[in-house]
Amino acid sequence: MLSAERKRSLTIAGHRTSVSLEEPFWDALKDIAAAEGVAVAALIAEIDSRRETVNLSSALRLHVLEHYKRQAEGG
Template sequence: MSGPPVKHSLTLRGHRTSVSLEDEFWAEFRAIARAEAKPIEALAAEIDAAREPGTGLASAMRVFVLRRLKARLDTAERDARETGPRG
């Protein structure tokens, strides 16, 4: 079970902001940023710029992480179907 959200301060396009996410989301967000060779603040700024009006940054970041994980799972499942059962 996840603990309470953890607040981190970020600078997005020259402005300081705080984002509260659960540790699991922070860990996966950092892993995605590493995989894309981007600082977490740059990735957060991209998400911030693309989010819908009325959507909080923390919510947008959680959805971003969820979509990335889902895409990875979908790819793994498709690859498994294409290669067939192993054994």
């Protein structure tokens, strides 16, 4: 089932920004943040600090994908 994008506003490094992601990605980020013992905003800020050329929404989707790939591979 396809999910529409949902825009959320947050503050990263003192700057307000909006990020649009499909709801399953927001849910995954919440789960990943909980597993790491950090707030979703802190997880997003960390991902943002490591991204290079992709936009933030893409970086977040890729982080979720990489997280679940590592889990599937037993890491």
